[in-house]
Amino acid sequence: LIGVIGGGQLGRMLGLAGIALGHEFRFLEPSPHPPAAAVGDVVAIEYDDPTAVDAFVEGCEVVTYEFENVPVDAARRIATRVPVWPPPAALAAAQDRLTEKELFRRAGVPTPQFVPVDSSDELASALSAIGDAVVKTRREGYDGKGQTTAARDDDADPIWNRLGEVPLLVEERVPFERELSLLAVRGRDGATTFYPLVENVHRDGILRVSYAPAGGASSGLQVDAERYGKALLDELAYVGVLAIEFFQRNGGLLANEIAPRVHNSGHWTIDGAICSQFENHLRAVLGLPLGPASTIGDSVMVNFIGSVPDLRALLQVPRAHVHLYSKAARPGRKLGHVTLVDADTSAVETVLALAGAGSFLPRAPGTWS
Amino acid sequence: LIGVIGGGQLGRMLGLAGIALGHEFRFLEPSPHPPAAAVGDVVAIEYDDPTAVDAFVEGCEVVTYEFENVPVDAARRIATRVPVWPPPAALAAAQDRLTEKELFRRAGVPTPQFVPVDSSDELASALSAIGDAVVKTRREGYDGKGQTTAARDDDADPIWNRLGEVPLLVEERVPFERELSLLAVRGRDGATTFYPLVENVHRDGILRVSYAPAGGASSGLQVDAERYGKALLDELAYVGVLAIEFFQRNGGLLANEIAPRVHNSGHWTIDGAICSQFENHLRAVLGLPLGPASTIGDSVMVNFIGSVPDLRALLQVPRAHVHLYSKAARPGRKLGHVTLVDADTSAVETVLALAGAGSFLPRAPGTWS
Secondary structure (H helix, E strand, C coil), X not given: CEEEECCCHHHHHHHHHHHXXXXXXXXXXXXXXXXXXHHCEEECCCCCCHHHHHHHHCCCCEEEECCCCCCHHHHHHHHCCCCEXXXXXXXXXXXXXXXXXXXXXXXCCCCCCEEEECCHHHHHHHHHHHCCEXXXXXXXXXXXXXXXXXXXXXXXXXXXXXXXXXXXXXXXXXXXXXXXXXXXXXXXXXXXXXXXXXXEEEECCEEEEEEECCCCCCHHHHHHHHHHHHHHHHHCCCCEEEEEEEEEECCEEEEEEEEXXXXXXXXXXXXXXXXXXXXXXXXXXXXXXXXXCCECCCEEEEEEECCCCCHHHHHCCCCEEEEECCCCCCCCCEEEEEXXXXXXXXXXXXXXXXXXXXXXXXXXXXCCC | CEEEECCCHHHHHHHHHHHHCCCCEEEECCCCCCHHHHHCEEECCCCCCHHHHHHHHCCCCEEEECCCCCCHHHHHHHHCCCCECCCHHHHHHHHEHHHHHHHHHHCCCCCCCEEEECCHHHHHHHHHHHCCEEEEECECCCCCXXXXXXXXXXXXXXXXXXXXXXXXXXXXXCCCCEEEEEEEEECCCCCEEECCCEEEEEECCEEEEEEECCCCCCHHHHHHHHHHHHHHHHHCCCCEEEEEEEEEECCEEEEEEEECCCCHHHCCHHHHECCCHHHHHHHHHCCCCCCCCXXXXXXXXXXXXXXXXXXXXXXXXXXXXXXXXXXCCCCXXXXXXXXXXXXXXXXXXXXXXXXXXCCXXXXXXXXXX
16 A cells, blocks of 8 residues: 555556556545545545544555645654655755755756845845846745746835745746756665656646657756756655756756656656656655666657547547546646657647647757657 | 446456546446456446446446456346447357357358257267367356367267256367467447457466567468458447457467457557557547557566566566556466566566466567567
8 A cells, every 4th residue: 555645646647557566545635536536545634633644654555745745744754654755855855945956056966046035125135136037935836836037127025025025036047948857766775767858848837748858958968967866866865756857058957946756747658658757656665676767759748738638639649648637627727648659740730739739849849750 | 437347457457548548437346355446436236136237327428348257138238228338249249159159150250160069969979070179168168167178089978067067069179379369449430450469378278478469470360360350340340349369270360269358368558559458448438539559569468377476576677567456366366467568588588487487488489589
């Protein structure tokens, strides 16, 4: 029995991978019919209620999580009862943009310039020092929420107010060429493996399309990414899948953020890699040997945001693998995705159009055809 | 909601494929914790209880089955309430070895000589006419049960007694070179697709190893198999996956039996084909376009019979995909399987040895290396 904190689509896909390996799942999730309900029991608890936590961990051989806003204290308490992987310290690092950036520095991973600020005055100074900036809340930002852009001479007060008068990080606004991500995996024995760099295209702060491997990524870029990935994995004594988002600038990599879990930019691995990120995450946390992270073909993953395209039309595309999450449609919500493996340009264009992502062509066209 | 009669490992793997497509499952299964319980609700009913049948079909958009010993009358009654695919007529044909053989004749599919017998005297005559024979009960045989070999001069009485004094079929005992199987799929719209022929190696009447595609199968053999498959699909107005077992003799095919469901010899398709037999069965019964049945690599599937090999050792084999069914170990029981895709000879030998199937090398060695 594997306990998973969170019961969204990531939990659902972990469950699908783990059932094949003979495991059962229990999900800690407040909503009554989450996507993961199809693949295990769902329990809703208060993290502060020791009896309820007891009931959750009872019988679990390991506990993991599928979202990063798990209270670190709760994860640490659970870890006194049953192994919790990835380590709660990785949660702590990822939940605060300042500790995250400090982790990058400590591990020798290049990252954009940053200045932490705790007041409107400090924000004004930071903007004047950094110039074009992205101002982010230190905590609880995701999918583009809790952040805004700002320029050197912008008035700090309204920004400070708008972001909630909470601790912020002012980051250099990097004129990056594209966003790449790396999925890094580390086993309990310290063995590591890395999926190829993926190019991600966002709209409105939400991932729309991932191209795997990233077109035109030199082997040197992959080597750099893996070196950074290994430094972060080892620094955190990590176990499981770690997602690392990079900006590519002048052909080099700048780490933007990490997610201590399986990641949307790795969904293509279900159909396009020998061993999926979900299976490898489970292999890692269970102390089993890691599986091959190599591709079985070039893949394009397209998210369904807010609505699901006509299934009949999608499945007519020969190498389209469709994944739906059984979530109610709502604007901006991730409802499913499709992965095309070794598809030709016209298949990719058909799927992008069906998914309402027609203009999200890759920055390096031709690399996926 | 998809209703499935039966809740074994085939139901479990149907569920894993169908959840990815956004479906929920209900399984009709008497045992309380069957393999399919991981992927849906399990209900146990008496087929003769109309209220219980009502409860099973309530809310189902389609009903299918994962074993062939479903009472045909029950399937027909359910079909008055909700679409049932494959058609109950296919169940009827497959449940009786005589109607099955007559179906082959009607569809123009070569099959070994056969004589139905209903008494010890008729059995004696049949043996004397046919010579070396396999004597099978007409109904309820599977995995080598309910059958025995016999020779021209054998005494009919003890055979008649041993097989339970029930209607039998006496079949010519074919000195076949090997057993091949074809998975044929037909959609609601009559579209068909076929997986490549697979070579199957049995021991004690239980499938141990499948090689996909079958080594050394000429393209002519595949063409013949597909022609026979299409004839059977169309004759039955079939919808779903139909498994057809053939003997290969003198380079030609003789149909041995059919199974109107997904089949153990198609488990390799989860990892080794673009669209698995499970997804294609669901696409068919749901009226969706069929997916590609082509391979992504040469595959070897090895069943775990009676015990499960050490998982750590198995997962160290680079392209091993392990599937466990969460069943209690028992001699002769199928507990899981592993599929190797594009593996080298030494990986195949390692896995065969781990699975206790070391001597089950293919009849055409080298074809899977």
